[in-house]
Amino acid sequence: xxxxxxxxxxxxxxxxxxxxxxxxxxxxxxxxxxxxxxxxxxxxxxxxxxxxxxxxxxxxxxxxxxxxxxxxxxxxxxxxxxxxxxxxxxxxxxxxxxxxxxxxxxxxxxxxxxxxxxxxxxxxxxxxxxxxxxxxxxxxxxxxxxxxxxxxxxxxxxxxxxxxxxxxxxxxxxxxxxxxxxxxxxxxxxxxxxxxxxxxxxxxxxxxxxxxxxxxxxxxxxxxxxxxxxxxxxxxxxxxxxxxxxxxxxxxxxxxxxxxxxxxxxxxxxxxxxxxxxxxxxxxxxxxxxxxxxxxxx
Numbered sequence: 001x002x003x004x005x006x007x008x009x010x011x012x013x014x015x016x017x018x019x020x021x022x023x024x025x026x027x028x029x030x031x032x033x034x035x036x037x038x039x040x041x042x043x044x045x046x047x048x049x050x051x052x053x054x055x056x057x058x059x060x061x062x063x064x065x066x067x068x069x070x071x072x073x074x075x076x077x078x079x080x081x082x083x084x085x086x087x088x089x090x091x092x093x094x095x096x097x098x099x100x101x102x103x104x105x106x107x108x109x110x111x112x113x114x115x116x117x118x119x120x121x122x123x124x125x126x127x128x129x130x131x132x133x134x135x136x137x138x139x140x141x142x143x144x145x146x147x148x149x150x151x152x153x154x155x156x157x158x159x160x161x162x163x164x165x166x167x168x169x170x171x172x173x174x175x176x177x178x179x180x181x182x183x184x185x186x187x188x189x190x191x192x193x194x195x196x197x198x199x200x201x202x203x204x205x206x207x208x209x210x211x212x213x214x215x216x217x218x219x220x221x222x223x224x225x226x227x228x229x230x231x232x233x234x235x236x237x238x239x240x241x242x243x244x245x246x247x248x249x250x251x252x253x254x255x256x257x258x259x260x261x262x263x264x265x266x267x268x269x270x271x272x273x274x275x276x277x278x279x280x281x282x283x284x285x286x287x288x289x290x291x292x293x294x295x296x297x298x
Contacts (some may be wrong), residue, residue, distance in 0.1 A: 001047030006274045007202030008175050009152045011079055011120065015268055015293050017050030018043050018286065019206060019277040023065050024057030028089055028228035029281065040073075046290040050079045052178075052204065053114075054156075055106050056086035056094050063113035066156055069117045070145035081176075081204070082110050083125035083156050085135040087098045093231060098124075098131035100140040107144060110203050117184060121176055123154040129164050136157035138172045147175075154178060156206070157192065170199040180271070181205040183248060184241055193272050202274040208267045209260055210279050213241050216249065218260035257295075264292035268288040 003012045018039065023031050040051070053062045063082060070078065084106045086094040097106065110119060124132060131137070132155070143243070144150045154176030155169050166177055177196055179188045182205070196203050209215050211230055220242045224231040230238075245259075253262045267276055280286045 001290065003049075004274045005202075006121075006152075006176060006204075009121070009198045010203060011152070011202075013050045013079055013249065014048045015275050016048055016264065016290050017052055017204070017275045017277040018048060019279040020051060020053045020062045020066065021057045022220075022279045022281060023053075023062040025061060026057070026227075026229045028225055031147075033065060033068055035282070036113060037069055038283050039280060039286055040066075040069050042286040043077035043290075044073070044077065046287060047287070048290060049077060050081065050275055050277070052081045052206070054086070055077050055110055056088040056109045056125070059088045060092065060109060060113040061088075062137040063110055067113050067115035068168040075116065079120045079125060080114060080116060081121035081154070082119055083123040084110070085125040085127050085131070088180070090227060091227065096127060096131070098127050098134065098137060100134070100136050104140060104144075105139060105148060111149060114178070118148055118151055120151045121154050122150045122152070123156040123176070123178060124165075124174070124215035125156050128158070129162055132162070132165050133168070133174070142173055152176065154202075154204075156204075161187055161191050163195070164178065164193040166201075169201060171194070176199070176202040176274075178204040178206055178277075180207045181267060182208045182210045183263055184210045184244060189270075194219075196272055203272050205267050205276045207262055208276045210245075210263075212240065213238070213245050214248075214259060218242060218245075220246070230296075258288070260288060261292040261295055264289060267294035268292065 002015045006013045084103050085098050153174045155165050155174045156178035179192050181188045278289050
């Protein structure tokens with residue numbers, strides 16, 4: 001496993017992390033603690049040290065899986081990142097809650113679910129600019145850092161992007177930006193990465209396999225069952241993206257190289273990217289993801 005420093009935090013993170021939205025039950029599968037344990041055990045075996053989750057991956061469901069695991073293993077070997085700003089109700093149904101009082105309650109709920117005294121990275125989660133620019137929110141979070149409940153603050157920028165949040169992150173006290181970044185979506189190279197470079201902000205790249213489209217498993221015409229978040233995506237865009245994936249696989253990926261590993265290694269070509277946080281349904285996918293850490297594209 002390779003490691004990079006996460007911006008100004010000083011944290012040395014594995015270049016491949018473990019994304020855990022799937023543990024909340026919105027990717028077509030319901031998990032047991034035993035299945036979650038197997039994913040984390042494989043990650044530890046391979047040298048992965050970063051877990052990314054959120055309050056709304058289920059009703060703290062993903063956090064609870066992680067917390068149960070951490071309670072039985074060496075907490076100190078893991079860097080745990082979670083997020084705030086949403087209350088889960090049911091499949092793909094959330095309420096945004098970004099007031100200081102609401103976020104304070106979410107923080108305590110996440111600490112309980114994760115069974116930790118301190119969250120290593122606490123991230124503003126896909127909120128609009130108006131919520132992000134609330135000075136009282138960041139003042140409260142700074143107080144919680146002083147109290148020892150948060151080590152570092154970050155911003156998980158909403159999917160449509162926000163250059164404002166990238167530009168103002170440092171002045172709000174954030175040291176990390178989490179963005180959607182993959183071979184199909186390179187927008188952050190223009191809107192986010194220049195600010196990260198200027199302000200020494202770590203970059204966590206989420207959805208590096210484009211929600212599985214860059215896994216090599218799906219072709220134009222593929223469909224997803226109810227209960228899988230991908231079934232809610234715009235169908236026309238999915239078809240265009242799948243056609244582009246076929247072109248990339250034919251013209252850019254070296255013969256014999258698995259597309260998924262190539263796609264992860266492609267993201268890591270950019271030295272501004274500190275770590276990738278792909279989802280993984282089982283230990284085999286954790287292992288496949290980890291192989292990208294040492295892959296050279298040329």
